[in-house]
Structure formats: structure tokens, C-alpha cells
Amino acid sequence: MLRLSALALALLPLMAQADNPETLTERSNTRAREVLDATVAAMGGAEAIRGVKGVRLTLEGETWPRMQMPTPEAPFEAGRSKEVLLLDLAGNRLNLETSNSGAGFEAHNRTVLKNGEGTNYDYRARVATPIPVAQSSQQQLVQYQRRLPNLILRQALDRQNSLRYLGEDTYAGAPHDVITFVMPDTQQVAVYVDSKTKLISKYELAFTDPLAGEEASEVLFGDYVDNGNVKVPRRWEFRQAGEAVSRFDAKVEINPAITDASFEVAAEGFTKAQPVPNELPQRVEKLGEGVYVFHNGAGQNQNTLAVAFKDYVLAVEAPGSSGGAENVMRQIKETIPGKPIRYVVMTHHHGDHIGGLRGFIAEGATVVTTKGNRNVVETMAKAPQNDRLGKSPRAPEFLFVEKGRRVITDGEQTVELIDVGPHPHAREMLVAYLPKHRVLFQGDLFFIPNNDAPVGPPQEGTLAFARFLKDKKLKVDKIAAVHGRTVTIEEFTQATENATKSASR
CATH class of the missing domain: 2.50.20 (outer membrane lipoprotein receptor (LolB), chain A)
Structure with a gap:
């Protein structure tokens, strides 16, 4: 058996110290x-x-x-x-x-x-x-x-x-x-x-x-x-x-x-009420021929509308993040194959509604918005982020909604983009109205909680939205949303009519 000498034993702590300097x-x-x-x-x-x-x-x-x-x-x-x-x-x-x-x-x-x-x-x-x-x-x-x-x-x-x-x-x-x-x-x-x-x-x-x-x-x-x-x-x-x-x-x-x-x-x-679900499933809701809502694809409670035209797709809202946008665009391409995403519409400038806009810009989509939002979009496109736009920068291209309204149509499919502003939630705020399908898509103007709990008294912004629908005489059967599920016009009317009547007295 190999035995260590007394000297060797004495040197061991010094050797260990030399080999293990403070990190x-x-x-x-x-x-x-x-x-x-x-x-x-x-x-x-x-x-x-x-x-x-x-x-x-x-x-x-x-x-x-x-x-x-x-x-x-x-x-x-x-x-x-x-x-x-x-x-x-x-x-x-x-x-x-x-x-x-x-x-x-x-x-x-x-x-x-x-x-x-x-x-x-x-x-x-x-x-x-x-x-x-x-x-x-x-x-x-x-x-x-x-x-x-x-x-x-x-x-x-x-x-x-x-x-x-x-x-x-x-x-x-x-x-x-x-x-x-x-x-x-x-x-x-x-x-x-x-x-x-x-x-x-x-x-x-x-x-x-x-x-x-x-x-x-x-x-x-x-x-x-x-x-x-x-x-x-x-x-x-x-x-x-x-x-x-x-x-x-x-x-x-x-x-x-x-x-x-x-x-x-x-x-x-x-x-x-019932508990709010731990996780909201990703799903695709068809609201009409060529009209789809992609639920929770950009993130939890973050929805995007996609409309198929003859030669392209128009998306409304890019919530979430760049990663969420990439996931939504993949779902759009699977649901509407063979057509490029030519336009992406932002309802308003809030961060949870444009967090995925960089992904659509990187895809080559033209941003449809009001002129007042140009600076915020350009600033966001230049932000140093580790995403597809960061790796291959490109300046955003714009199509502006002017004088409160812009119509995008190919003769068969029509989307009217209407500014509901000045609105208390955002001074410039777009909704997408599809007259052929009697569908309207909006963000933050009204939503039903994901556990279907009672909504309570309507918020100031919801009442302003109700007055807008009444003034414009839009024929709407369904209201889809960036946050929450699609509701019928009857559900919306029931949630707002009492407060609207009280306000008009």
C-alpha cells in the first residue's frame, strides 16, 4: 500500500489552495x-x-x-x-x-x-x-x-x-x-x-x-x-x-x-363565477367565407383576424410579441395557403396590440393605420430586438386611413376600416367592418371575460362604441375581439342598452 509521508500530508492543504484560487x-x-x-x-x-x-x-x-x-x-x-x-x-x-x-x-x-x-x-x-x-x-x-x-x-x-x-x-x-x-x-x-x-x-x-x-x-x-x-x-x-x-x-x-x-x-x-381557465387553447374560428379569427395564437387572450382576398391576405392586429406573430402567421398560411400577407392593420397604438407588429413587417406586410401612429411604428421597427426584423432590418411601409375611413376590396371581399375616434381609450382607433359577412372586429371596445362572467356596468369606452354603432347604422351580427371570444350583437346590446338609455335621459 502506498503511504504518504508526513511532509506530503502537510503540503496537501497548500497544494489544494494553489490549485483552487478564489473564483x-x-x-x-x-x-x-x-x-x-x-x-x-x-x-x-x-x-x-x-x-x-x-x-x-x-x-x-x-x-x-x-x-x-x-x-x-x-x-x-x-x-x-x-x-x-x-x-x-x-x-x-x-x-x-x-x-x-x-x-x-x-x-x-x-x-x-x-x-x-x-x-x-x-x-x-x-x-x-x-x-x-x-x-x-x-x-x-x-x-x-x-x-x-x-x-x-x-x-x-x-x-x-x-x-x-x-x-x-x-x-x-x-x-x-x-x-x-x-x-x-x-x-x-x-x-x-x-x-x-x-x-x-x-x-x-x-x-x-x-x-x-x-x-x-x-x-x-x-x-x-x-x-x-x-x-x-x-x-x-x-x-x-x-x-x-x-x-x-x-x-x-x-x-x-x-x-x-x-x-x-x-x-x-x-x-x-367559474375560475378563469389556466390556459386558453389556440383555435381558429371561421366567421364567413375567407374570414377567420385566430384565438390565442399570439399569446394568451391575444387574437388576430385574417381575411382572404383573391390574391392576398389582410390581417387585423398583431398583438403579443414577435414570436407570437410568427406563430400566428404560420397558422394563417396553413389556413389560407398560397397567398401572401399583404396588409396588417393595427386598431390602436397600445403595446399589447402592436407587440407582434415587427414580425409582420419582417414578413413584408404593409402597416395600415392612421397618420398619428406613424412615429410609434417607425420607432418600434428600429428597436434593437433579437427577432427576424432585427436580423434583417427593413423600414415599414404604410397605408393610411384618412378622413376616418378606408375601404380595401377586390370586388368580392371587402373590409372597411373605420376610425371610431376621438375615443377615450385611444384618440385614433380603428375597427374592421366586413359588410358582406355582417362582422365587426375591434380591440378593447368590448369583451366578454374568458370565464363568461357577467361584465357589469359598461365602461366609458364601450358606451362610446355603442353610440358609434348606432350613429353609423352598421349592420352587424357578430363582434369579434382582440381579447376574448366573439359575441353576438344581441349579447352586446344586452350589456349596453340599459346604460345607454340612462345616459340619453
Whole structure:
């Protein structure tokens, strides 16, 4: 048997050390832990941070949702939002009440998650929708633990192996140390720590912006005050691609009184709906000869209309993403073979409606829109994205709808593109009307929830749409939608006629 000498045994640790120098990962983790320790101390200490078992957070202020405003370019008219969040970290429970208004919509909802399940209460429609276990997962709770720096630090302390030091950066004119870690919902969070105060100034998440490409979404914290043993911010701001999306005043209660009753809701007068399906299937709906709606092909609850002409295809709406557009175009070609997609119509400029436009531009389709949307389309076409258009750039070609109407026809198939604007949701907004088939396709003007729940009082934008249909005297049997299923004109009339009569009195 081979025996090691005493000298050899003594040299083994030195040899191992020489062969195993500290790696970049180790150095990065060590430095990040140092920054984390410093900011935890500045925020009240590890014991105080871990002692946060519950939070009541009230955020109230103005909102400017990116690529969701009535106009594609500034100046933007602000909406209003209020959020009251009660988070029970010890019991893994949440009670979230939100009220929002702007761009022709109003919403008032409460979401309660507990015991692995939950319910959403829509106060406008008076509908209670169950949230099954598969949807009310731990991931839903985790996203609200990014609402406050104290909660972010609590997560970071529990996930130190994923900590990394990104480096130094200047934010708001002050030097910052930037660390990153992965939260339980798999989101990688970059945390900016002021090098002088050691307080968290903001955190960032990466996302793909339709107009700017790969960008950061930022949540900014400011105006810290003492709250018991910890510090909390009184200002809260959300930015995307450098633009303010919301600015809120923040009111924070640490470890408020929490009981089981805190997560009970008086549900009298609410209609109990079926849960929203976990996954909406991709399907093709035929509304007439050569007229198809491709449901959920661009993404969940994202639909596209395709109309077959003699020598080409016209598509209406390119929602989702470039990947979603590629999938929809493949489905169109399978359903309507041998014809190029010559036109793609955008109903309006909002991000969820034009996210796939780059794919259609790369395909060679001409963009049909109003002149007011030209800049937003050209900007998006130039965005640095890793898709087909990014690899083979081409400038978009346009066909404009002027004086409120444009007709595309080959003598057999006809599509009338009509601007319903000025509309509260978007100042310039197109619908596609097919008079031969008595079909109208629209986005955001009306939709039935995917669980067929009652829609409640019609939104301002829906009432404006109802007045448009009445004024134009369009003969419509079916209304198809970018979001949701196709409805009959009887369903639409039933949902709007009472409110329309009341408004006309």
C-alpha cells in the first residue's frame, strides 16, 4: 500500500489552495454579502428585518401606463390609482384592494389569497371569481414582496447563495453599489444601494420594450423615515424604459394587527363565477367565407383576424410579441395557403396590440393605420430586438386611413376600416367592418371575460362604441375581439342598452 509521508500530508492543504484560487463568482458573492450587510444595518438590522411578519402598504397617486395612454406621444393625461396591500408573511396570506381610472376604464377589485387558494372580487361587476391553487401559487405572493425595500432585504437574507455584485453605478447623481439575487418566483432583481446612506434607492428588472428593445423596469424608493425599528420609504415610483409609469405617496404600517377576519370579504350580492381557465387553447374560428379569427395564437387572450382576398391576405392586429406573430402567421398560411400577407392593420397604438407588429413587417406586410401612429411604428421597427426584423432590418411601409375611413376590396371581399375616434381609450382607433359577412372586429371596445362572467356596468369606452354603432347604422351580427371570444350583437346590446338609455335621459 502506498503511504504518504508526513511532509506530503502537510503540503496537501497548500497544494489544494494553489490549485483552487478564489473564483470571480466567489469574489462577487462575498462583495455582495458585504453590501447586503451594510444596507440591512442601515435599514434597522437583520433582527428587525426578519421581525417584519406583516405589512399594510397604501400607495396612492397618478399613473401613466407605458404604451397604454390615449395618445401615442406626450403630453399624457394621467390616470389615478390606489392600492391597499395587507401582507401576512407569517401566514402566507394577502388582501389586496385596487382602484384605478384612466383611458376610458375604471376598475375596483379585491384579491384575497390564503390557504393556497384565493378569490378576486370585482366590485363594478359584483362578481367573485375563484383563483385555484394552480394560479394562487407562492409566485403570486412573492411579487408583492418587492413592494418595499424591507421585504426585498428579507428575501435577500434568505437567498444569499444567489447574491452577486454587479458593480458601481451612478444614480440620481450619487454613487451606488449594485447587487443582484434571484427571488423565489425566478425574477432576478438588481438592487441599487446608496454608497453613502446605505439605503436602497431602487431595484430593477429586465424586460423587452416594444419601442426600445431590452430595457429595465425600475421601482424607486425615497423619503425614508423611521417606523419602529426599521426605515420605510414615503415615496414610491415605477418607471419603464426611463419613463414614469406611476408616482405614489406611500404609507407603511409594519406588523399591523392581523386576524383571520382581515382576510374575509362580505360577498353578499356577488355572483360567483367559474375560475378563469389556466390556459386558453389556440383555435381558429371561421366567421364567413375567407374570414377567420385566430384565438390565442399570439399569446394568451391575444387574437388576430385574417381575411382572404383573391390574391392576398389582410390581417387585423398583431398583438403579443414577435414570436407570437410568427406563430400566428404560420397558422394563417396553413389556413389560407398560397397567398401572401399583404396588409396588417393595427386598431390602436397600445403595446399589447402592436407587440407582434415587427414580425409582420419582417414578413413584408404593409402597416395600415392612421397618420398619428406613424412615429410609434417607425420607432418600434428600429428597436434593437433579437427577432427576424432585427436580423434583417427593413423600414415599414404604410397605408393610411384618412378622413376616418378606408375601404380595401377586390370586388368580392371587402373590409372597411373605420376610425371610431376621438375615443377615450385611444384618440385614433380603428375597427374592421366586413359588410358582406355582417362582422365587426375591434380591440378593447368590448369583451366578454374568458370565464363568461357577467361584465357589469359598461365602461366609458364601450358606451362610446355603442353610440358609434348606432350613429353609423352598421349592420352587424357578430363582434369579434382582440381579447376574448366573439359575441353576438344581441349579447352586446344586452350589456349596453340599459346604460345607454340612462345616459340619453
